Amino acid sequence: MKENKFNLKKVGNFLINNGVVILIIISAIIVGVDNPNFFGKYNIKNLLMNVSVRAVIAFGIAAVLIMRNNDLSAGRQVGFAGCIAATLLQKADYVQKVYPNLPPLNMWLVCALLMIGFALTFGLINGLVVSKMHVPAFIGTYGMQTVIYGICLVYTGAQPIGGLIDKYTDWAAGSFLGLDFVPNLGVVALLVGLFIWFLFNHTPFGKKMYAIGGNPNAASVSGINIDRMTILSYMLAAALFALAGFMLGAKAGGTSAALAAGYELFAIAGCTIGGVSTNGGIGKVSGIIIGVLVFEILKIEMQFVGVDVAYTYVVQGIVIVIAIALDIRKYIARK
Amino acid sequence: MSEYVLEMKNICKAFPGVQALNNANLALKAGHVHALMGENGAGKSTLMKCLFGIYKKDSGQIIYQGEEINNRDPFEALNRGIAMVHQELLPIPDRTIAENIYVGRYPVKKIGPIKVIDHKKMYNDAQALLDELNLNFDAHAKLETLTASQMQLVEICKALSADAKIVILDEPTASLTLKEVDKLFEIIRQLTEKGCGVIYISHKMDEILQISDEITIMRDGQYIGTWDASEMTTDMIIEKEVGRELKNLYPPKINTPGEPVFEVKDFCSIHEHSFQHCSFEARDGEILGVAGLVGAQRTELMEAIMGLRGTTSGEVFFKGKKLNIKSPSDAIKEGVTLLTEDRRGSGIFGVLSVADNVGIASVNDYLLYRMMVDQKKINQIVDKSIGELSIKTPSKKTQIQHLSGGNQQKVIISRWLAKDPEVLIMDEPTRGIDVGAKYEIYSIIGRLAKEGKTIIMVSSEMPELIGVCDRIMVMCEGQITGFVEGEDMNQEKIMELSTKFIK
Ligand SMILES: Nc1ncnc2c1ncn2[C@@H]1O[C@H](COP(=O)(O)OP(=O)(O)OP(=O)(O)O)[C@@H](O)[C@H]1O
Numbered sequence A: 001m002k003e004n005k006f007n008l009k010k011v012g013n014f015l016i017n018n019g020v021v022i023l024i025i026i027s028a029i030i031v032g033v034d035n036p037n038f039f040g041k042y043n044i045k046n047l048l049m050n051v052s053v054r055a056v057i058a059f060g061i062a063a064v065l066i067m068r069n070n071d072l073s074a075g076r077q078v079g080f081a082g083c084i085a086a087t088l089l090q091k092a093d094y095v096q097k098v099y100p101n102l103p104p105l106n107m108w109l110v111c112a113l114l115m116i117g118f119a120l121t122f123g124l125i126n127g128l129v130v131s132k133m134h135v136p137a138f139i140g141t142y143g144m145q146t147v148i149y150g151i152c153l154v155y156t157g158a159q160p161i162g163g164l165i166d167k168y169t170d171w172a173a174g175s176f177l178g179l180d181f182v183p184n185l186g187v188v189a190l191l192v193g194l195f196i197w198f199l200f201n202h203t204p205f206g207k208k209m210y211a212i213g214g215n216p217n218a219a220s221v222s223g224i225n226i227d228r229m230t231i232l233s234y235m236l237a238a239a240l241f242a243l244a245g246f247m248l249g250a251k252a253g254g255t256s257a258a259l260a261a262g263y264e265l266f267a268i269a270g271c272t273i274g275g276v277s278t279n280g281g282i283g284k285v286s287g288i289i290i291g292v293l294v295f296e297i298l299k300i301e302m303q304f305v306g307v308d309v310a311y312t313y314v315v316q317g318i319v320i321v322i323a324i325a326l327d328i329r330k331y332i333a334r335k
Numbered sequence B: 001m002s003e004y005v006l007e008m009k010n011i012c013k014a015f016p017g018v019q020a021l022n023n024a025n026l027a028l029k030a031g032h033v034h035a036l037m038g039e040n041g042a043g044k045s046t047l048m049k050c051l052f053g054i055y056k057k058d059s060g061q062i063i064y065q066g067e068e069i070n071n072r073d074p075f076e077a078l079n080r081g082i083a084m085v086h087q088e089l090l091p092i093p094d095r096t097i098a099e100n101i102y103v104g105r106y107p108v109k110k111i112g113p114i115k116v117i118d119h120k121k122m123y124n125d126a127q128a129l130l131d132e133l134n135l136n137f138d139a140h141a142k143l144e145t146l147t148a149s150q151m152q153l154v155e156i157c158k159a160l161s162a163d164a165k166i167v168i169l170d171e172p173t174a175s176l177t178l179k180e181v182d183k184l185f186e187i188i189r190q191l192t193e194k195g196c197g198v199i200y201i202s203h204k205m206d207e208i209l210q211i212s213d214e215i216t217i218m219r220d221g222q223y224i225g226t227w228d229a230s231e232m233t234t235d236m237i238i239e240k241e242v243g244r245e246l247k248n249l250y251p252p253k254i255n256t257p258g259e260p261v262f263e264v265k266d267f268c269s270i271h272e273h274s275f276q277h278c279s280f281e282a283r284d285g286e287i288l289g290v291a292g293l294v295g296a297q298r299t300e301l302m303e304a305i306m307g308l309r310g311t312t313s314g315e316v317f318f319k320g321k322k323l324n325i326k327s328p329s330d331a332i333k334e335g336v337t338l339l340t341e342d343r344r345g346s347g348i349f350g351v352l353s354v355a356d357n358v359g360i361a362s363v364n365d366y367l368l369y370r371m372m373v374d375q376k377k378i379n380q381i382v383d384k385s386i387g388e389l390s391i392k393t394p395s396k397k398t399q400i401q402h403l404s405g406g407n408q409q410k411v412i413i414s415r416w417l418a419k420d421p422e423v424l425i426m427d428e429p430t431r432g433i434d435v436g437a438k439y440e441i442y443s444i445i446g447r448l449a450k451e452g453k454t455i456i457m458v459s460s461e462m463p464e465l466i467g468v469c470d471r472i473m474v475m476c477e478g479q480i481t482g483f484v485e486g487e488d489m490n491q492e493k494i495m496e497l498s499t500k501f502i503k
């Protein structure tokens, strides 16, 4: 009798702690039964491509969030990286070419340079501003968000950039080894996920990151250089944002300064739904992937059922708030 | 109505992996001081939290003033007249003392239809309360202007302001000076005269024997028994706590100090009233004690050596080589580590596992392929520590915040043992630790010294310093007032040096 009650309580807790995830999976099944297309090849691939880009951004944000910081410049970094990639990878015969005399470069070289370049500029600056100058992360990175948008407008001349080389766009649209359910972008996200999982769980960087999030004072006394770790986390994040921009530019087939605006909020929401604590020190890679996935499923579901776009925003907003409320609840209710 | 204000019967409470309480009992008479004793992790705090509504008991009965109650939250407990001073302080540093005392229960007055906080009444009441207890603080002062021990007294005021029938004090004296302890005891006496029952948790035997009427002892969540304090002795309490006899409080000395190796030269703080011109030497294989009253700036000096505080001058040498220490990470690289005094603030990583809490300072020392943390190796160290220091934890993956206070302390000690430093500075290493575990920690300190390490041990417990150290450095108001060893190592001499500049 007593045993029974205890188990019921456990089940109840499980349901509440994973409430948002469970609800969304159930609704997906209901939508899927009604619209067989929902589980169709095309839809699933599309879902995975979207999720891939967002997961890469979320991994970057997670590193920063776990250390009790934040990065509001994520979306603009992604957008700017996408724009730069696009200008360097335009077809030679495209009329409105930004750099008319530049032959299209090797796309992998572009990708690598973007990642390194972003880490060394925006990532490094964000890190320095937050650590050495003690500007609260929320404000410091918000400043960066606006700065990057401005630079991006100047860079693109506020014009859309099209005429991307086929190799680039085909790669993003393509599937790994011709397997329809495995988009190339998904493979990239998976590799990044593995890398992040390894970094978070099996390296000194990861251990120190969780420690700083758990208790910065204790971390400092334990010999952890918090400033250095903060800077490194922003640099890692910036490199991942650049990669996400490279992926997104190819997927969209053309870019503009508006690319990826506000994506940081989706990423933060995904992380939180997936259990990255807003109080620092907690967060698992598997959780982040689930969080991002669930959020994306929710969106597509609503499109499928034919919910007015306006309402999809309302629902997404509510889901974010509920997810965070449930997350916080885990810390209050210790009874 | 029975003679008891409070009876707790057969209380059980399980957390994932531990049965924290297993038929625990407690019966408190009005106007009595009832000591609740037991080793670290025995379940004392948990039992009190069940009473106070922080935890929900799984089963058992709580009878308060003749009727069965079940507090769902601390607010309900306070309304019933049950107040608690927690083992871990929960102060709000940048609000005033009065606001801290009345937080959540601010006195209100009505302006038309709206209720607003009656600040005048709040400050007057708070000041009256402070005066009544002979605490000369200004109720308007910010809490952060007080020392940790003064904050503790404010916390006690908070409990008293609730006009309680029962006051629970969970290790209230851990950071109090002798004088403050006297003050506290005076307050407790005032309370009992008014008919209030006091539940008193402490690991300090002399205090218990001095203040309490009855003693209830717990072991592993179980009720062992209740005795009149007058029939108990320290030895008897210890025996009942640990379930076996414990012959000595201090292990025999096994280390022999060698040459001076660690040299601290002319440390001056950037703050005038803090430590000034402090120089001392410690030998290899030596346990150097640091004594002084609260406010002697011992912690500040140690933190400055670690690079945590601003200094205008000061050099550190190890074996003749100058150490360039600007931050704790520099110090640790040079083999100098610090166990901090403030366990919650700068010791534990609450949400991380016991294993991560032990391993965090050593992650760079155990690497595979130069980049991967060798978790197997670290887990071995963790298992060894759990065994050696008898850390009570369901597993090494348990979050440290779920351990009892004393066991958290042992985990942090393990962190520094794992690092294997040359010079180990320990600030109040046995704070909140039970006698058995203290003995284990003293043994470990002795063993490290025998291996040739230098131990610097700051402590407010003079008997402990005298029992364990080879030499004791005494500080008063930021200055080193002398060293005692051998014959001179006695309470009178140390007291004399610790009060040298105090009128
Ligand atoms: N929130 C919690 N979750 C899981 N386990 C807990 C929790 N709180 C306490 N425990 C466990 O319950 C047991 C009793 O802990 P408690 O804090 O009551 O000990 P204590 O007697 O107060 O010890 P100390 O003298 O060290 O303060 C311990 O084994 C502890 O690990």
Ligand SMILES: [Mg+2]
Pocket (backbone or CB within 6 Å): B044, B045, B046, B087, B170, B404, B405
């Ligand atoms: Mg306790």
